[in-house]
Amino acid sequence: MNRRESLGAALALPLVAGLPGCAPILSPHAWAEKPPRPVREWRAVWVASVANIDWPSRRDLSPAEQERDLLALLDRVAALEMNAVILQVRPSADALYPSALEPWSEYLTGQQGRAPEPLWDPLARWIEAAHARGLELHAWINPYRARAAAARGPEAASHVARRLPAIVRRYGDQLWLDPAEPDAQAHTLAVARDLLTRYDLDGLHIDDYFYPYPIKDKNGEELDFPDDAPWQHYRTSGGAMGRADWRRAQVDALVERLHALVRATRPQARFGISPFGLPRPDRRPPGITGFSQYDKLYADVEHWLTRGWLDYLAPQLYWPRAQTAQAFEPLLRAWLAGNTQGRHVFPGLYTSRLPAPDTAATSAWAAEEILGQIDLTRRVATESPATASGHVHFSAVALLEDRDGIATRLAQTRYAEPALAPRYPWLEPPGGNPDAPEPPRITVSRVGEQSTRHLHVTARDPRAFRHVIAWRGAGPWQLAVFPAAQTRIALTLPREASDRGVEIAVYAVDRQGIEGPIRRLGAP
Numbered sequence: 001m002n003r004r005e006s007l008g009a010a011l012a013l014p015l016v017a018g019l020p021g022c023a024p025i026l027s028p029h030a031w032a033e034k035p036p037r038p039v040r041e042w043r044a045v046w047v048a049s050v051a052n053i054d055w056p057s058r059r060d061l062s063p064a065e066q067e068r069d070l071l072a073l074l075d076r077v078a079a080l081e082m083n084a085v086i087l088q089v090r091p092s093a094d095a096l097y098p099s100a101l102e103p104w105s106e107y108l109t110g111q112q113g114r115a116p117e118p119l120w121d122p123l124a125r126w127i128e129a130a131h132a133r134g135l136e137l138h139a140w141i142n143p144y145r146a147r148a149a150a151a152r153g154p155e156a157a158s159h160v161a162r163r164l165p166a167i168v169r170r171y172g173d174q175l176w177l178d179p180a181e182p183d184a185q186a187h188t189l190a191v192a193r194d195l196l197t198r199y200d201l202d203g204l205h206i207d208d209y210f211y212p213y214p215i216k217d218k219n220g221e222e223l224d225f226p227d228d229a230p231w232q233h234y235r236t237s238g239g240a241m242g243r244a245d246w247r248r249a250q251v252d253a254l255v256e257r258l259h260a261l262v263r264a265t266r267p268q269a270r271f272g273i274s275p276f277g278l279p280r281p282d283r284r285p286p287g288i289t290g291f292s293q294y295d296k297l298y299a300d301v302e303h304w305l306t307r308g309w310l311d312y313l314a315p316q317l318y319w320p321r322a323q324t325a326q327a328f329e330p331l332l333r334a335w336l337a338g339n340t341q342g343r344h345v346f347p348g349l350y351t352s353r354l355p356a357p358d359t360a361a362t363s364a365w366a367a368e369e370i371l372g373q374i375d376l377t378r379r380v381a382t383e384s385p386a387t388a389s390g391h392v393h394f395s396a397v398a399l400l401e402d403r404d405g406i407a408t409r410l411a412q413t414r415y416a417e418p419a420l421a422p423r424y425p426w427l428e429p430p431g432g433n434p435d436a437p438e439p440p441r442i443t444v445s446r447v448g449e450q451s452t453r454h455l456h457v458t459a460r461d462p463r464a465f466r467h468v469i470a471w472r473g474a475g476p477w478q479l480a481v482f483p484a485a486q487t488r489i490a491l492t493l494p495r496e497a498s499d500r501g502v503e504i505a506v507y508a509v510d511r512q513g514i515e516g517p518i519r520r521l522g523a524p
Helices: 003-007 063-079 122-132 182-198 228-236 243-265 301-307 328-337 367-381 396-400 403-412
Strands: 042-047 084-090 136-141 145-147 168-171 174-177 203-206 270-273 390-393 441-446 452-458 466-472 478-483 488-492 502-509 519-523
Touching: 042 136, 042 396, 063 122, 063 396, 084 122, 122 136, 136 182, 174 182, 182 203, 182 243, 203 243, 228 243, 243 270, 243 301, 328 367, 367 390, 367 403, 390 396, 396 403, 441 502, 452 502, 478 488
Parallel strands: 042 084, 042 390, 084 136, 136 203, 203 270
Antiparallel strands: 145 174, 168 174, 441 452, 452 488, 466 478, 466 502, 502 519
16 A cells, blocks of 8 residues: 555645644554655756746736646645745746846736736745645746747836846847846846845756857858957956857856855755756767757856756756667766766756647657656666755646646656655754754544544644654554644554554654654554
C-alpha cells in the first residue's frame, strides 16, 4: 500500500487548530527499528508569466480569478508531492507585484503601468499560499530584457526604457538593458534588493536571457547587439579585452554581484540560474554539438559554477535522451563534472513539449520521455547525491493540463512517495544545527472504525516549515510529509492493525531543510 492509499482522504481535510475532547493518548515508545526518512529531491516547476504562458493565463482576468487560478496551481503542485515553485515576477523590466522601481506588468492587468482593480499584491499572496502548502517560492527575474516579443501595448511612463533610454537598446522586436551600462546593472540590482528585502522569498532565480539570442537580417546575416557606445568608451579608456571577452565580463559582474546581494540581504535564500543547456564548446562531451551560449549570449556559466556564484544550477536540458547531438545524460554529466564547488545541479525538463489537450502534434514528446529523464537523473544522483538530487519542469501548464497523462503518471509512480528539498550545507552555520526546529505536539483520536485515526498536530516551533510523520500498525512503515500549517491528518491503517496499536514518529523540518529531533510515540 503506497502513501496515497494509506492517507485516504487526508488531503481533503480542513486545516483546523484542534478537536475538542481529543485526548493526548500517545506515550513514549522505544523501537529497535528506526523509522524511515523521506528522500531528498528537489521537485520544482517554473511558472512563466511572459506571454501568459502559465499565470495569469489571460491578461483580462480579475484579481479574484487570478487568485483562484494561483491557488489551483499550487494545489496541483502540492498534491503531486513537489516542493518548490519558481515564479516569474519580472518578465520585461516590469512587475507582478507593487513596485516603486518598475511598472505593473501588462501580462497581469492588460496594460503596462495599470494597477490591479481592486488593488492587491499577487507576489505576497503567492508566497503566503505556497508556504501554507509547504512549498518553497523562488522569485524569477529576467535580468536584462526590457520588452518581449509578446508585448502588445506601449511602455508606461515609469518604465526604464522611457526613464533611462540611454541604457536601453532595441534589438529586433525587443528592448534590452545594455549589460555594459553601469546604470543598467544598478537598476537590476536595485530590483533584486527590493524583492529580497520586502518579500519572504526562499530564492532568487535568473534564466538564460543574458545578451539576447541572435537575430538575422533579411539576408540571413546575424545582427550584432548595438552596444557601440559603451564599447567605444571602454576602448578609448584603455581597455584591452576583445569585444566578446568584454561582454562576458559584463555578465560575470552582474552574476557575481547578484550572488553577493542575496548573501548579504537574505542569507538563507538560494540564488539559482537556469542557463541554456549546452556547455561551452571546449567543455562538451564527444559528439555534443549545437548553439554556444558562451559565444552568442556571452554567458560563461562554467566560470560562475567554479567560482561558486550560485546555489543551484538548472541547465535547460530540453532535448530527448536519444538525440545524439544533445543527448540528455552526457550533458547532465558534463555539467556535474565542472561543479567543483559542489553546488546543486537540477536539470530543467521540457515537460511542455508534451502534446496539449485536443491537439495532434506529431512532433510532441510522450510522457515516457520526461519519466525516463527523471529516472536517469536519479541514477546519476546515486553517484553524486549531494549535487544532482532533483529537477525542474518547464512549465506549470503541462502539469495543470495533465498532458499525455504526465501528472497522473508522476503521482502514481515517480512522485508516489514524498520528498524533502535538498539541504544547502554551505548556507548552514558551521558546527552542527543548534537551531533545528522542535517536533510538534500530537494527539490521536479514533473516528468510526478502529482502523481510522485522526492525528491532530500543533506546531511548537515557528521555524517548522514541514512536518514528517512515519507510522505503522502491523505492517511496514508508511511515510508522509505535510506543511507545518496543516493540523489534521487522517491515518487509515489495515484492519489487522486495529488490535495491535500504532507506532508514530514525527519531526519538523525548517525552510533550509534542517531536520529537528524525532519524537517517537505509541498509541493503543
